[in-house]
Amino acid sequence: MVSVRNRCRSVLAAAMAAVVLAACSTTHYRESADREVYRAIADKSPGVPGMPPEFNIEPAPEPSLADLPSATGAADFLGEAAQAERGARVVSLEEALALAVKNNRTYQNEKESLYLQALALTLDRHQYTPTFSGRLSGDHQWSSSDVSKNTMLAQVAGSAPGLIAAIGELAGTPADLLSAYSSLVQTAATPPGVATTRTEVVHERSVSGTTSFGTDVLLKGGGQIAIDLTSNFLRFLTGDPSVSTSSALVGSLTQPLLRGAGRKVAAERLTQAERDLLYALRNFTRFRQEFSVQICSDYYGVLQNRDAVRNNWRGYQSFTRNAERERALASEGRRTIADLGRLKQGEFTSEASWVSAVRRYKQSLDRFKIQLGLSTDAPIILDDAELTQLKDRGIDHPAISSEEAVEVALAARLDLYTQRDQVEDGERKVLVAANALKPGLDLLLSGNVPSEGGDRFQELDFDRSTWTAGLDLDLPLDRKSERNSYRSALIAYERAKRANALSEDQAKLEVRDAWRTLDQAKRSYEIALEQVQLNALRVAEQDLLAELGRATALNQVDATNDLNEAENNLTAALVSHTIARLEFWRDMGILYIKEDGQWEEVKDAEP
Numbered sequence: 358m359v360s361v362r363n364r365c366r367s368v369l370a371a372a373m374a375a376v377v378l379a380a381c382s383t384t385h386y387r388e389s390a391d392r393e394v395y396r397a398i399a400d401k402s403p404g405v406p407g408m409p410p411e412f413n414i415e416p417a418p419e420p421s422l423a424d425l426p427s428a429t430g431a432a433d434f435l436g437e438a439a440q441a442e443r444g445a446r447v448v449s450l451e452e453a454l455a456l457a458v459k460n461n462r463t464y465q466n467e468k469e470s471l472y473l474q475a476l477a478l479t480l481d482r483h484q485y486t487p488t489f490s491g492r493l494s495g496d497h498q499w500s501s502s503d504v505s506k507n508t509m510l511a512q513v514a515g516s517a518p519g520l521i522a523a524i525g526e527l528a529g530t531p532a533d534l535l536s537a538y539s540s541l542v543q544t545a546a547t548p549p550g551v552a553t554t555r556t557e558v559v560h561e562r563s564v565s566g567t568t569s570f571g572t573d574v575l576l577k578g579g580g581q582i583a584i585d586l587t588s589n590f591l592r593f594l595t596g597d598p599s600v601s602t603s604s605a606l607v608g609s610l611t612q613p614l615l616r617g618a619g620r621k622v623a624a625e626r627l628t629q630a631e632r633d634l635l636y637a638l639r640n641f642t643r644f645r646q647e648f649s650v651q652i653c654s655d656y657y658g659v660l661q662n663r664d665a666v667r668n669n670w671r672g673y674q675s676f677t678r679n680a681e682r683e684r685a686l687a688s689e690g691r692r693t694i695a696d697l698g699r700l701k702q703g704e705f706t707s708e709a710s711w712v713s714a715v716r717r718y719k720q721s722l723d724r725f726k727i728q729l730g731l732s733t734d735a736p737i738i739l740d741d742a743e744l745t746q747l748k749d750r751g752i753d754h755p756a757i758s759s760e761e762a763v764e765v766a767l768a769a770r771l772d773l774y775t776q777r778d779q780v781e782d783g784e785r786k787v788l789v790a791a792n793a794l795k796p797g798l799d800l801l802l803s804g805n806v807p808s809e810g811g812d813r814f815q816e817l818d819f820d821r822s823t824w825t826a827g828l829d830l831d832l833p834l835d836r837k838s839e840r841n842s843y844r845s846a847l848i849a850y851e852r853a854k855r856a857n858a859l860s861e862d863q864a865k866l867e868v869r870d871a872w873r874t875l876d877q878a879k880r881s882y883e884i885a886l887e888q889v890q891l892n893a894l895r896v897a898e899q900d901l902l903a904e905l906g907r908a909t910a911l912n913q914v915d916a917t918n919d920l921n922e923a924e925n926n927l928t929a930a931l932v933s934h935t936i937a938r939l940e941f942w943r944d945m946g947i948l949y950i951k952e953d954g955q956w957e958e959v960k961d962a963e964p
Contacts, residue, residue: 397634579619606804615795669707672707751882
């Protein structure tokens with residue numbers, strides 16, 4: 358009885374432990390998933406050039422601009438809009454890239470997509486590790502039932518014939534006389550209501566429990582091992598205080614011999630999941646290249662629009678000065694109303710261009726704030742020194758031919774590696790689909806070990822174990838679905854080969870086009886530089902002639918407009934060449950992005 362109580366306590370303790378484990382906080386599961394995912398990404402990252410060593414998807418804290426320098430003064434060329442920039446935080450290109458990497462919404466989505474791909478891999482890997490299961494259940498049962506019983510007198514009457522017959526045999530009384538006498542006694546004892554039965558309600562209580570612990574192991578060769586240990590316990594607390602216990606250890610091994618056999622076939626899902634994570638890492642690295650180039654392009658685009666405001670403001674001021682001078686000369690009768698009107702019209706046009714340039718600049722700045730993950734109300738401006746340094750450096754044109762660049766791209770671009778690997782995926786899937794056409798022949802091994810008799814359910818009796826070995830044959834009589842899958846796999850394989858060839862041709866086209874764009878940007882910059890120099894001389898000449906009273910209004914308007922346009926074109930050409938150079942390195946596959954979004958400058962590239 359004591360041992361039974363101890364077992365009950367053990368079962369109860371195990372059940373409570375299971376409840377405690379089930380109540381683990383969600384934080385535990387989140388941290389467990391993060392550790393496993395980050396480990397999987399870290400293991401594969403060294404095989405992907407340009408992938409940052411540290412990776413996580415934790416949301417960045419609210420961006421703080423307090424550490425950034427403040428703008429001093431206000432830019433007069435912005436007019437009334439200048440007051441909004443007073444005291445604003447100045448963001449350099451490096452700081453803009455760092456802010457975008459931490460706060461850009463699209464960037465965070467890409468990081469989470471990579472995380473989810475790795476998370477899916479952890480489940481596929483888990484299927485090839487021992488998986489454990491456990492179940493405990495217990496019941497306390499109350500039951501009531503009706504039981505029919507004879508009255509005491511009816512019991513005596515019912516037993517009287519047998520008693521009289523026994524006495525007669527001992528005394529030698531004839532049988533017929535004894536039979537008549539017993540009938541008489543029995544008849545006399547059964548008046549109405551005496552021999553009837555009575556109904557009693559019987560209450561019964563019992564406790565029962567079941568435990569089951571098992572493990573399954575899926576082998577990469579296609580086999581599957583399953584082991585399960587079950588125990589059952591039943592004890593009646595009232596009535597018959599008997600105890601019924603039993604245990605059993607059951608194990609089985611299933612190993613495919615034809616269909617589904619072999620590591621390449623059985624572990625195909627895991628193999629593809631491993632490669633999918635590698636592809637996702639390459640795609641994320643490629644995205645980071647495109648993202649940094651886009652942020653840089655947008656950054657310089659905002660500065661270009663700001664520079665256009667400055668140039669248009671200078672042009673507008675020049676027209677205003679010329680118009681005032683011409684009005685003074687007209688009052689002396691040295692200028693005609695037509696000349697004065699032409700200058701005034703030029704002044705109106707220049708003012709409209711300046712106002713439009715201010716609007717474009719403010720609009721591009723607000724859009725760029727969104728790119729950085731900031732509110733459009735954030736008080737920031739971009740650092741004009743970045744454009745000044747770019748102008749001082751001029752263009753940095755790479756010394757590499759288009760064909761050399763193509764050779765580098767074919768050897769370095771990560772998307773091309775993925776396309777080539779997907780051809781191997783298609784070939785492998787054809788082999789898997791072909792294997793599915795084979796008959797199913799499985800080797801089956803199983804064993805059952807019961808517990809010892811009595812209440813020794815915790816002790817297994819291997820002497821009474823049962824072992825079974827057999828083969829399970831599934832003839833390939835209906836393979837329509839498998840046939841279609843095999844043919845589809847062949848088509849997918851051919852498509853993968855065509856896609857690979859197409860991707861290489863597209864890469865060549867992109868690199869050559871990027872090289873042409875870069876070369877064109879170089880020539881555009883050289884032309885714009887010469888135009889600025891030429892038109893600056895024209896404006897200086899017209900200013901000198903105007904002071905001598907020999908300038909014409911038409912020449913003054915044309916020279917000022919042409920200089921303003923040339924200065925805008927020079928800035929645009931410089932920015933275009935800078936972005937084209939980054940896109941050229943990107944399309945070659947050699948633009949390596951640091952963790953903070955900065956790129957590593959490529960000084961030279963060898964095929």
